[in-house]
Amino acid sequence: VNPDALQELVDEIRSTSRQGWLIRLVAFAAAMTTLVCTERAAGHFSDWVVFAVIGAATIACLRPDGHAALVVAAVICVRSLAAVDDVRTSWTVAIAIGLLVFHTAVALAATGPPAVVFPREVVARWGRRAALVAIAPPAVWLAVGALDGLHPRGNAVLTGVAIAGVAGAALVLRRRSVSD
Amino acid sequence: VHAHRTAAPPQLPARSRPDDAWHPAPAHLRAAAIAVCMVTAAVLLRRPDALVVASPLVAIAGWSIARRPRSLPVIDERIGDATLREGEGTTWHLRCTSGEATVDTVVVAMPHRPWLTTAPASAVVAGLGVAAAHDKGATGGVAVELAIDLRSTRWGCRPLGPVTVAAASAWGSFRWSTRGATLGLITLPMPSMFDTAAPMQRSQGLVGLSRSSRPGDGTEFAGIRAFQVGDRLRRIHWPRSLREGTLHVTSTWADQDSLVVLIVDAFDDVGVSGGIDGAPSSLDVTVRATAAIAEHFLARGDRVSMRVFGTTRVTRLAPRTGRSHLRRVLDTLSMIEAGTDRNELADMRRLAIPAGALAIMLSPLVSPSALQRAVALARNGVDVVVVDTLPPSLAEDPDPVTALAWRIRLLERRREVRVVQEVGVPLVEWKGPGSLDRVLRDIARRSGAPRLVRR
Numbered sequence: 001v002n003p004d005a006l007q008e009l010v011d012e013i014r015s016t017s018r019q020g021w022l023i024r025l026v027a028f029a030a031a032m033t034t035l036v037c038t039e040r041a042a043g044h045f046s047d048w049v050v051f052a053v054i055g056a057a058t059i060a061c062l063r064p065d066g067h068a069a070l071v072v073a074a075v076i077c078v079r080s081l082a083a084v085d086d087v088r089t090s091w092t093v094a095i096a097i098g099l100l101v102f103h104t105a106v107a108l109a110a111t112g113p114p115a116v117v118f119p120r121e122v123v124a125r126w127g128r129r130a131a132l133v134a135i136a137p138p139a140v141w142l143a144v145g146a147l148d149g150l151h152p153r154g155n156a157v158l159t160g161v162a163i164a165g166v167a168g169a170a171l172v173l174r175r176r177s178v179s180d
Numbered sequence: 181v182h183a184h185r186t187a188a189p190p191q192l193p194a195r196s197r198p199d200d201a202w203h204p205a206p207a208h209l210r211a212a213a214i215a216v217c218m219v220t221a222a223v224l225l226r227r228p229d230a231l232v233v234a235s236p237l238v239a240i241a242g243w244s245i246a247r248r249p250r251s252l253p254v255i256d257e258r259i260g261d262a263t264l265r266e267g268e269g270t271t272w273h274l275r276c277t278s279g280e281a282t283v284d285t286v287v288v289a290m291p292h293r294p295w296l297t298t299a300p301a302s303a304v305v306a307g308l309g310v311a312a313a314h315d316k317g318a319t320g321g322v323a324v325e326l327a328i329d330l331r332s333t334r335w336g337c338r339p340l341g342p343v344t345v346a347a348a349s350a351w352g353s354f355r356w357s358t359r360g361a362t363l364g365l366i367t368l369p370m371p372s373m374f375d376t377a378a379p380m381q382r383s384q385g386l387v388g389l390s391r392s393s394r395p396g397d398g399t400e401f402a403g404i405r406a407f408q409v410g411d412r413l414r415r416i417h418w419p420r421s422l423r424e425g426t427l428h429v430t431s432t433w434a435d436q437d438s439l440v441v442l443i444v445d446a447f448d449d450v451g452v453s454g455g456i457d458g459a460p461s462s463l464d465v466t467v468r469a470t471a472a473i474a475e476h477f478l479a480r481g482d483r484v485s486m487r488v489f490g491t492t493r494v495t496r497l498a499p500r501t502g503r504s505h506l507r508r509v510l511d512t513l514s515m516i517e518a519g520t521d522r523n524e525l526a527d528m529r530r531l532a533i534p535a536g537a538l539a540i541m542l543s544p545l546v547s548p549s550a551l552q553r554a555v556a557l558a559r560n561g562v563d564v565v566v567v568d569t570l571p572p573s574l575a576e577d578p579d580p581v582t583a584l585a586w587r588i589r590l591l592e593r594r595r596e597v598r599v600v601q602e603v604g605v606p607l608v609e610w611k612g613p614g615s616l617d618r619v620l621r622d623i624a625r626r627s628g629a630p631r632l633v634r635r
Binding site: 015017065066067069070073074077080081084086087088089092093095096097099100103104106107108110111112113115116117118119121122125129133134136137139140141144147148154159162163166169170172173174176177178 | 204205206207208209210211212213214215216217218219220221223224225226227228229230231232233234235236237238239240241243245248284285287289300302304305306307308346348350351352353
């Protein structure tokens, strides 16, 4: 263990403001809620998933500016894809909202050093935005439910168009995301 | 015996690095990666539920790239008052403006400095980007105004900053950071309470409040003598003239000033300074006492000069008088950095004090060199007073070894002081008002007497 890095971590933990701890607590609680929802949707608990999510969420809360939060989100997404068979289950909405709260809280915590106390307006703006985005999961879930009820047949052309669309969107996303 | 150097390394609390572009943050990578992977999985694996799970992150990723800032913000920082007295406060302001309305949050972290308290205590503040007023130069963009209250608790010239400024776009997806400028903050020492009722010794100047050793045009009554050619008519003492039958005039002593040379020993700073609110170090006592003595004599109309030893910055102040000179004295004192110059031989050569001046040396007398310097001055015929500025509380240490070391050193010091006093150099402990009364009275009394000096 690098003593300097460890000391830096200890200093950060000691300097974390009360609001900072609250934001981290929200993030951790959201990760745990999402984990529970995923496992309930899967029907059984997986030890490695629980340990991985708890460990990564803890690291993400201590170091929100790192990539541990990506590990949390990735594990939950993979778990929901691998273990949840019912595509119309309402647990997916809870999982999605849990991921949204976790992502928002970690991103807000990473915006400043641990000692920062965000003004009420900043927290309110982030909260309003999160509430706006939280409309998406139930809307998509309703749309998925409606489309699934039609029992559509496979269409190679539509699948090709969809893959092309996803690839194009990914390229645009990458091009607009990298540094100038 | 421990000697404490007051310089402390600055610490930058923020992790951000100075940059000239907006960079994607881990939050954006997280949202974009999960969104792309889950949507791809939904299409390839025919799993529409993946779209539900990924939908918030898809929205956030899209929102983030749609609101990605392009132009760099401009920061403008200033400090309310760059010169303070100990214990006074000021406010540091920062205005961050951007031509685009995409700057969401701005966070500023100021590095901690010793003897500088901030509000908030963490010296980290955050603000929300709001539409800038048109008259403030950021039309169509946003501006964030942040402020940190500062209070300086110890004299000195200390840099302020550089602050780390970090701006973030919506959802904290893109980040830009920079370092501000290093501003100078001068804290002038708060003079201790000081006053003296003792008369000054003989003086050489022409203007002032002290009585000269020569008769002349002044206010201090000297006697009544016979009229001489050149005497002013308003000086005629009519009652005596009528009684004697010849003209007599009232004679006075000339009003003249004195030259006070303050010699500041800044070789060592013993003890830990608690600032204006806490226990003083030896240099705190020295500096505040010097300021008090200078303020007193300058207010009387005397000329004051100053020599500072042990520091590499301003070490010499020419004799002047007046309120503006007091500011020079305080400025010079605030620039002292203890122990940065150890060339004692060069210091001895710089001590050329004119005859008739009163030299007041302020020193904690931790090293014998200050006493040697005082003895050398006295042997050259200069009236020297040594003021002991070692705080008595320093010797009371809970550690028995340190307390023993202090005791041994103080015994040695007492012996050195006794030797110096036998040479004829008075030494007084700094106690504020009246500290110098007795020695100044003695010096004034013996100033008229002949003495043996080495030339």
